[in-house]
Amino acid sequence: MKKEKLNIKAALTLATTALLGCHNLAQAEPTEKDSWEFDAAFLFYSEVDRVSAGEAIFNAKKTFEDEDVLNLKLTIDALTGASANGAVAQPTVQTFTRPSGNGQYQVEPGETPLDDTFHDTRVQLNGQWTQPVSSNLTASSGVHISKEYDYLSLGLNGNLAVDFDRKNSTFLLGFSYFQDTFTPEGGIPNPLISMLIGDRNAPTWDDDFAKTRLGSEDDKTTADILLGFTQVINRRMLMQFNYSYSTVDGYLNDPFKIVSIVDINGVTQDNIYESRPDSRVKQSLYAQSMYHFDNVVLDVSYRYMWDDWEIESHTIDSRFRIPMGDSLGKESYLQPHFRFYQQSAADFYRPFLLEENALPTFVSADYRIGEMAAFTVGLKYGMLVNDGNELAFRLEYYHQTPTDAGFEEPGVLNDVELYPTIDAVIVQVTYSF
Amino acid sequence: MKTKFKLTLLVPLIVSATGCASLGVEPWERDLLAKDEMSLNASPVDSALDDHIYFSKEASSGGKSFGGGGCGCN
Numbered sequence: 001m002k003k004e005k006l007n008i009k010a011a012l013t014l015a016t017t018a019l020l021g022c023h024n025l026a027q028a029e030p031t032e033k034d035s036w037e038f039d040a041a042f043l044f045y046s047e048v049d050r051v052s053a054g055e056a057i058f059n060a061k062k063t064f065e066d067e068d069v070l071n072l073k074l075t076i077d078a079l080t081g082a083s084a085n086g087a088v089a090q091p092t093v094q095t096f097t098r099p100s101g102n103g104q105y106q107v108e109p110g111e112t113p114l115d116d117t118f119h120d121t122r123v124q125l126n127g128q129w130t131q132p133v134s135s136n137l138t139a140s141s142g143v144h145i146s147k148e149y150d151y152l153s154l155g156l157n158g159n160l161a162v163d164f165d166r167k168n169s170t171f172l173l174g175f176s177y178f179q180d181t182f183t184p185e186g187g188i189p190n191p192l193i194s195m196l197i198g199d200r201n202a203p204t205w206d207d208d209f210a211k212t213r214l215g216s217e218d219d220k221t222t223a224d225i226l227l228g229f230t231q232v233i234n235r236r237m238l239m240q241f242n243y244s245y246s247t248v249d250g251y252l253n254d255p256f257k258i259v260s261i262v263d264i265n266g267v268t269q270d271n272i273y274e275s276r277p278d279s280r281v282k283q284s285l286y287a288q289s290m291y292h293f294d295n296v297v298l299d300v301s302y303r304y305m306w307d308d309w310e311i312e313s314h315t316i317d318s319r320f321r322i323p324m325g326d327s328l329g330k331e332s333y334l335q336p337h338f339r340f341y342q343q344s345a346a347d348f349y350r351p352f353l354l355e356e357n358a359l360p361t362f363v364s365a366d367y368r369i370g371e372m373a374a375f376t377v378g379l380k381y382g383m384l385v386n387d388g389n390e391l392a393f394r395l396e397y398y399h400q401t402p403t404d405a406g407f408e409e410p411g412v413l414n415d416v417e418l419y420p421t422i423d424a425v426i427v428q429v430t431y432s433f
Numbered sequence: 434m435k436t437k438f439k440l441t442l443l444v445p446l447i448v449s450a451t452g453c454a455s456l457g458v459e460p461w462e463r464d465l466l467a468k469d470e471m472s473l474n475a476s477p478v479d480s481a482l483d484d485h486i487y488f489s490k491e492a493s494s495g496g497k498s499f500g501g502g503g504c505g506c507n
Contacts, residue, residue, distance in 0.1 A: 041478045045486060055485065057478050075481070157499060168457030176499040224499045230473065234455075235462045240473050246500050286496035288473060292465040299475070303496035313493040321470050343492050369492045380479075394479065400490065426486070430478055 037061045041430040048423045051081040051118060068131040075124040075146075082114035086257040086365035087271050088352045089113065089416035094268065097197055099256050100186035101209040104200060112420050115256060122148040128157075136163045144178070153180040159226070172228035172242075180220050184255045187213035191275030192359055195258055212273070220250030236293070242286040252276045259365040260352045266411030269355050274364040276348070282307040297321040311369060313343035319380075329383030337378040337396065345371040345405045351418050354410070367419070371405040374398065378426070386433070394428040474498075 039059040046052040055077035062070045085096060087107075094107045098117055107113045128142035137160065144155030159174030182188070186209075189195075193212050199205065228242040253276050261270040288301035303315040317339045324332040346369040348362035378396030385391045400422040409418065458466070465471060474480055474497070484494065494500035 039478045041482065043482045055482060057481060059478055073481075077485075165457055166460065174499065222500075224495065226495075226499060232457050232466060235458050235465055238466060238471065238473065242496060244495050244500065246495060282493075282495075282500065284493070284496040284500075288497065290471050290473060292468070292471055297468075297470045301497065303493070305493040305496065307492075311492045313491070315493065315496070321475075341487070341491060341493075346492070368490060372491070374491065398486070398490075422490075428479070428482065430476075 034063070034065045037063075037432065039430060039432045041428060043426065043428040045424060045426050047081070049082065050114065050422065051079060051083055053077055053079045066132075068129070071126075071128040071130070071142075073124075073126040073128075075126075076122070077124075078121045080119045082116040083118045083256070084367060085113050085115045086259055086274060087113040088260045088262065088266075088268065088365075088413060088418060090268055091412050091415060095197055096258075096271070097195055097200075097209075098186075099184060099189075101196075101206075102186075102200075104197065110416055112417065120148050120150070122146060122151075136167070137161070138163075150184045151180065151182055153178055155179070168232040170228075170230040172226065172230070174224075174226040174228070176222075176224045176226075178222040180222070180250075181217055182219065182251055182255070183217040187216050188218050188251070189253075189255050189273040190214050191253060192272050192363075195271045195273065197271075218251035220248060220252060222246065222248045236291055238290045240286075240288045242284075244282075244284050244286070246282040246284075248280045248282070250278060252278060252280060254364075254366055257364060257366045259350065259363050261355050262352050262410065262413065263355045264410055266409065266413035268352075272353075272359075272363075274366065275362050276364055277309070277362055280307055280309055295323050309369070310347040311343055311345070313341065316340045328381065330385070332381070332383035335380040335382070337376065337380065339376040341372075341374040343372050345369065349405070351404075351407055352413070367402045370402055370419075372400060372402045374400040376426075382430075389431065389433040392428075392430045392432075394426070394430070396426040396428075398424040398426060400424075 037060075039057070041057045043055045044053070045055070055075065057073065057075050059071065059073045064070070087094065087096065089110055089112050091109050093109060094113060095104050096107065096113060096115070097104050098115065105116065124144070124146035126142060126144050128140060130138060130140035133139050139158075139160050141158040142156070144153065144157070146153040155176060155178040157174065157176035159172060161170050161172045163170050190212055196209050196212050224244060224246045226242060226244045228240060230238070230240045232238050253274055255273075257274045258271045259274055260268045261272060262268050282305060284303055284305040286301065286303045288299070291298045299319040299321070301317045303313075305311075305313045305315075319335055319337050321333055321335045324334055326332065328334070346364065348360065348364060349366075349370045350363050351365055351370070353359070353363060376396055376398045378394060380392055380394040382390055382392035402419040402421070404419055469475060480497070488494040
């Protein structure tokens, strides 16, 4: 059995090396510094009554004798289920048209409108090459390609790290650039135009639906700059500080999201497609600290993010790695995880619009850019199996609480839930060999 | 005199703030820092999976590394 496991690694090493056309194929026994390391992980994410996703990652890392590092990563994920379309719940049955225009769906009284046709599969490839340029300078560059049924993303990144003071301090300068193309089924909806609802079989339907569309695709670009500083504090402690500046331009709407227009009694009169600005500038400050107690390792980080959509967010993330010796498996450990997140709403976020008011230029009812708090609690359990390969399990619970940022709810909207909470469970298995 | 006074105040302040005098370790004191679990991104696979989840469910991304694009989930 042990031999069989080792053979898998040997076979994979051979296959990957052959694929890359490396010359050291004949080398019989790879040394510690000239060998492949593989990680295989599968994650299952499931929200109560909403989206479920499965995601698999296969990562291959090779460290060469001269300390050059090649990292290749394949990610495959599949998503299915229901997602909030942005409309408000009503005391009556509501009918919506699917994003493709092919069919409609109904939502029961009092229920948050969810589009249950959410379905996508994604394949992503990443390659990263890192090499020391001199004794104190390390350069790294990478490529990214990700393809979904209706989405293509191409990316590049590069960074330079300079070490000084006996490698106790490191400055990092990085950039990344992404070019994304969105080709949603049914095309790009025209912002602020009413969703067409009616007789799908009417002879004029296709023409009328086409009038709600702008075209078949749109794109966006994302450019990020990252400045980082890492400092060894003492034998037990390490800190990192990052500043990042990110600018996104182009199509930033979610083509599947709508906004309800209600009358003074809170009754929906119309549903229009959302309209977001075509640019966004995000900035963030990030601090992380690693601390090694006698046995336990504490990892705590804080991120403050703000953008020109007036969203501000705070994230605290902490992990506590507790070695359990050989009590729960060879060199086992438990790692509790706690994460807290809080964000304010974008300035154009509205849970609904009032019919009596003029249409704003920008509006979105997507709860993900509304006021919200969220927390994650989790536990990871890892151990060594098969001659030092690590097997780890992770179980997490994620809870989102969208909150009212002070929007007055007219009439019937008082009787329905406008800010439903979301609960999700995350299960992950990782094998490193 | 006044400038001198300010400087004498400022120098220890800078030294203590940046900790130039005492920060860092000698190469032979890196036994704990060299452990895998002490690296700033100890579980890159977990981080990648988490980033994807939170990128698609929240308005923030990046910070630790690039926020990036990469999926149509937001």
